[in-house]
Amino acid sequence: MNAPSNLKYATSDEWFEPASGKVGITDYAQNQLSDIVFVEILVEAGDAVEAGKAIASVESVKASAEILAPATGTVTAINKGLADKPETLNSDPFGEGWMIQIEGGAAGDLMDAAAYSAYCESRAH
Amino acid sequence: MTDQTPKIVEPTIFDLSSPGRTGVTFPAADVPVAALPPEHLLRSDLPLPELAEVDVVRHYMRLSKFNYSVDSGFYPLGSCTMKYNPKIDEDTCRLPGFVYTHPLQPIETVQGNLALMHTLQEWLKEISGFAAVTLQPAAGAHGEFTGVLMMAAYHKSRGDTKRTKMLIPDAAHGTNPASVGMLGMTVQQIPSDARGNVDLEKLKAACDDTVVGMMLTNPNTLGLFDEHVEEVIKLVHDCGGLMYGDGANLNALLGIVRPGDVGFDVMHFNLHKTFAVPHGGGGPGSGPVGVAAHLADFLPEPLVGIIEEGEGDEAPLFGFVKPQKSIGRMKAFHGHFGGGFVRAFTYIALHGAEGLKDIAQYAVLNANYLQARLRDTYRVPFDRICMHEFVAEGRFEGSDVRALDIAKRLMDYNFHPPTNYFPLIVHEALMIEPTETENKDTLDAFADALIQIAQEAKTDPDLLHNAPSTTLFGRMDEVKAARELVLCCWLPENYSEA
Amino acid sequence: MTYIPISPKERDTMLKTVGVKSLDDLFEAVPARHRFPALDLPPALTEMEAAQYLGEIADHNETVRGDLISFLGAGMYNHYIPSVIDHMLRRGEFYTAYTPYQPEISQGTLQAIFEYQSLMTALTGMELSNASHYDGATATAEAVNLAFAQFRGKRAKVVVSPAVHPQYRAVIRTYTQGMGVEVAGDDLAIGDQLSVSGLETLIDENTSLVIVQYPDFFGRVHDYTNLIETAHGRGALVCVVANPTALAIFKTPGEMGADVVVGEGQPLGLPLWFGGPSLGFFTTRKQYVHKMAGRLVGETVDNKGQRAYVLTLTAREQHIKRERATSNICTNQGLLALASAIYLSVLGKNGLKQVANLCYQKAHYAAGALNKLKGYKVSSELFFHEFTLECPQPASEVNAHLLEHGILGGYDLGQDYPALKNHLLVAVTEMNSKEEIDLLAETLAEANHD
Known part of the structure; x- marks a missing residue:
């Protein structure tokens, strides 16, 4: 599984980019969910979010998941394009598939890329 | 792209339409013709298909052949109880006396229907060990919703407003947590132990004064009868919670044990599983709910009751009654009478206790x-x-x-x-x-x-x-x-x- | 009588394979003190006896075909059901199948539901339909769930017209009692002209949904276009509860701009059956599909390149989304959706229009005849096949008199609207002949002389 080193990771499989404040779901998460057909972002720009609280809901052909904020802060932007192209979460989870951007906040208890890769590996069986 | 055009095995009913065909005609009006309202209130076109009766019959005959069914073979779908559906039920539920009765007729003109419903209520009480039964819920999930509403109303009536948490085992059907979700309660999942029973230690830890109750399917979805069911129920009762039984798997318990006797407070029946009402390709179901005496006042309205005892050998007068603290109405009219109650009644009458x-x-x-x-x-x-x-x-x-x-x-x-x-x-x-x-x-x-x-x-x-x-x-x-x-x-x- | 095909010898072989001595030994996990209760039920009947027994029970009813002349509607209507429908429903391949979770061997059910969905969108003028709900009342309650979910619970008010079916309003109240939803409007007074006023002023920024009925419970046909515009202006959605037969001739709620159109499907080829089972149809616009409860069939292809159908967007539903699902609904009214699809197919464009026109013509003939009677007055507003009749005495007394003459007069509106205790709601369908209507008029005239 791909896990870029500039990102931090939550045990619930979201990533957080400290430099930009962007948030999304990981390659592992999109692979587990399989073909994603619906994304609903539950927060708007200006909303306060708290680490561990739901920010989005995702549905695939066979599963549904709540996406939790990996950091606490204020939402500055949401990726509006996802609603029309939910499959972006499958094709480019770390790039075009970003979900929201947060500023002024503190990251929750997150892992670095190496720890997260090991964590994914441990769940493969 | 051309080779990707799908091959059509059976055209849709719209594909088969040809302008000018009609399957059914009706007699001309025997009254003077009144003018229709102004055009702006009318629709311009009604884009329904046009077919002859034979076109319709052959289309649906072909579609029927694409289906696997209990009548065609073995259908061992777990938790769905795909048993054989006796043919006599198909005849009894279509008796004109049942088919052509309107739900709002005066009760004096539908004593047959009401007697059947009252008897079915009594039989389900006897089979399950509960004090009262409503036949109104339209399906199992609807029965669950009914039960959870009653549990909430019971606590509320006692001023016990802290209770917001429902305990649900990890093996439960999705309808259990979804029913709870419709009431805005929270769900706490209780794990199973190594023998497939509710984990008693984990349950003990979850039991507190915020518990609405527990929803337990028994036998559970592993097909196992919980070996500690009485202890589970005692733990829930001791913390003030109520015990909901999901009757999805009641087929295993008929004449074996009555959930009411073991201590369940409320349970739904699935007439379409246990009592051979056919599944119909996904419905209609029928989900009556039984309750212990302390919940009887909360049942949805209306129930069928005896309005006036008959003299001597005369039959009583049956009618509708409203429980005192009723949660209200779950659907319009009285439940799935024809397709549900008549078939289930026939089935129980054919079987008897043995x-x-x-x-x-x-x-x-x-x-x-x-x-x-x-x-x-x-x-x-x-x-x-x-x-x-x-x-x-x-x-x-x-x-x-x-x-x-x-x-x-x-x-x-x-x-x-x-x-x-x-x-x-x-x-x-x-x-x-x-x-x-x-x-x-x-x-x-x-x-x-x-x-x-x-x-x-x-x-x-x-x-x-x-x-x-x-x-x-x-x-x-x-x-x-x-x-x-x-x-x-x-x-x-x-x-x-x- | 049982349906168990295992001989005693086979049973013994099987017990041996399982490793127990007797059938009773299979139940040792059941608490001993509660095991094998003696059930007090009547002795088992043979098929012949059961057929006779059920026949006797059915004979204790008076039916609207033969025993009584019926002008009773109020949500369920006495229409003619073509024979072909039940012949198809009796195919075991349809009625003994389960939910089509295995699409390879369930294409019959799946295509039939897809066609039902298509027929319902054609009828309502909406963009999509689900595979059906329990009945008109619960479909209406599911519209409340949709709107609540659409606004993520932030708009907590639902405005319901008092001219929506009283039982539907009761069901909405039951469904919403744990949701923190305020139901407003359904207690608005019905004026003596049966007017509804003040509904629009209740619609505000906190309103998620406005619910009106078409024709309304009193049978009247209103164009809701302006009301819908007002509601949309305040950000609320609008649900129209519609009678499907009326939609054959009247402007569709889709054309008026409705967001959700629901209703009772019984008029579409389903028996009265003392009130059920029937079906609730549910249609809406594409943008609300993810918040809509219930099953949905979509078109796709199989691995042989054949057009085929599957249950789709199932991750919205309770078996996957569990407590986060919009609704707990699991079943649809599959077999009855099939019946309605066959009804709409075999009547088609011309047949359904003919039924709707016959209802309209006969109801208007009846209204004219009753309005001429001394002491009786018919509401003057535009109606379809049901109208209110103001009587010279309480409707319950009028009905009692009619019943003595074998006539079900109509629905006594005083049961739900105290101000209307002298009002009957009279329904007329294609099943009522001119003779029956004339007899109703004569008998009502007599009632006034009693």
Whole structure:
């Protein structure tokens, strides 16, 4: 599984980019969910979010998941394009598939890329 | 792109339409013709298809042949109780006296219907050990919602407003937490122990004064009767909670044990599972709810009651009554009378007490027989005497064959697959419920097929990955369906992309 | 009588394979003190006896075909059901199948539901339909769930017209009692002209949904276009509860701009059956599909390149989304959706229009005849096949008199609207002949002389 080193990771499989404040779901998460057909972002720009609280809901052909904020802060932007192209979460989870951007906040208890890769590996069986 | 145009096996009813054809005509008006309202209040076009009766009959006959059904073969779908549906039920529910009665007729003119409903209420009480029964809920999930509403109303009536948490085992049907979600309560999941029972220690830790109650399916979705059911109920009662029984698996308990006797406070019945109301390709179901005496005042309105006792040998006058603290009405009118109550009533009348016990005993025998024949080939993670169903793992050491592949391959052997990927606590679950209406030859043939498929998984796994290969239709592109979302074959003129 | 096909000898062989001595030994996990209760039920009947017994019970009813002349509607209507429908429903391949979870061997059910969805969108003028709900009342309650979910619970008010079916309003109240939803409007007074006023002023920024009925419970046909515009202006959605027969001739709620159109499907080829089972149809616009409860069939292809159908967007539903699902609904009214699809197919464009026109003509003839009677007055507003009749005495007394003459007069509106205790709601369908209507008029005239 791909896990870029500039990102931090939550045990619930979201990533957080400290430099930009962007948030999304990981390659592992999109692979587990399989073909994603619906994304609903539950927060708007200006909303306060708290680490561990739901920010989005995702549905695939066979599963549904709540996406939790990996950091606490204020939402500055949401990726509006996802609603029309939910499959972006499958094709480019770390790039075009970003979900929201947060500023002024503190990251929750997150892992670095190496720890997260090991964590994914441990769940493969 | 041209070669991707799908091949049409059966045109839709709209494809078959030809302008000017009519299937049914009605007599001309026998009254003077009144003017229709002004045109701006009328619709311009009615884009329904136009066909002759024979076109319609042949279309639906062809469609019927695309279906697998209980009448065509073995349908061991776990937790669905796909038993044989006696043909006499189809005749009794269509008796003109039942079919042509309006729900709002004066009660004096529908004493037959009301007597049948009252008797069915009494029979269900006797079978389950509850003090009162409502027939109104339209399906199992609707019955659950009814039950949870009553539990909430009970606590509220006692001023006990702290209770917001429902305890639900990890093996439960999705409708349990969804019913609770509709009331804005929270769900606390309780794990199962190594023998497939509720984990008592974990339950103890969860029991506090915020518990609304617990929703327990017993036998559970592993097909196992909880060996500590009385202790589970005591723990829930001791913290002030109520015990909800999900009656999905009642087929195993008829004449064996009455949930009301064991201490359940409320339970829904599935007339379409236990009492042979046919499943109809997904409904209608019927989900009456039984309650212990302390919940009877909360039942939905209306119930059928005796308005006036009859003198001597005369029948009483039946009518509708409203319980004192009723949660209200769950649906319009009185429930699934014709398709549900009449069939279930017929079925119980045919069986009597001994016949009902036979149903449970043979349902359980059949499940245990299949489990015994298959346990050496398919791992049964909770391996003990099961009730009406059991759950095996559809996977093999060192093979990439999955439960889905096994399920699809069974179609090539002309069997309907078992429920798969449920319950969630078993890897690659295959949940097998044979019911009491299958003979030994069928069970043996099914077991032989599954053993053969396990062999194929070793020798020719692609046979399974590509299955089914002998059916008219193959595996579906579910991603295309969800992404392109074509939900009707006709679109209004003003249809616009949302 | 049982349906168990296992001989005693086979049973013994099977018990041996399982490793127990007797059937009773299979139940040792059941608490001993509660095991094997003696059930007090009547002795089992043979099929012949059961057929006779049920026949006797059915004979204790007076039916609207033969025993009584019926002008009773109020949500369920006495229409003619073509024979072909039940012949198709009796195919075991349809009625003994389960939910089509295995699409390879369930294309019959799946295509039939897809066609039902298509027929319902054609009828309502909406963009999509689900596979059906329990009945008109619960479909209406599911519209409340949709709107609540659409606004993520932030708009907590639902405005319901008092001219929506009283039982539907009761069901909405039951469904919403744990949701923190305020139901407003349904207690608005019905004026003596049966007017509804003040509904629009209740619609505000906190309103998620406005519910009106078409024709309304009193049978009247209103164009809701302006009301819908007002509601949309305040950000609320609008649900129209519609009678499907009326939609054959009247402007569709889709054309008026409705967001959700629901209703009772019984008029579409389903028996009265003392009130059920029937079906609730549910249609909406594409943008709300993910918040809509219930099953949905979509078109796709199989691996042989054949057009085929599957249950789609299932991750919205309770078996996957569990407590986060919009609704707990699991079943649909599959077999009855099939019946309605066959009804709409075999009547088709011309047949359904003919039924609707016959209802309209006969109801208007009846209204004219009753309005001429001394002491009786018919509401002057535009109606379809049901109208209110103001009587010279309480409707309950009028009905009692009619019943003595074998006539079900109509629905006594005083049961739900105290101000209307002298009002009957009279329904007329294609099943009512001119003779029956004339007899109703004569008998009502007599009632006034009593």
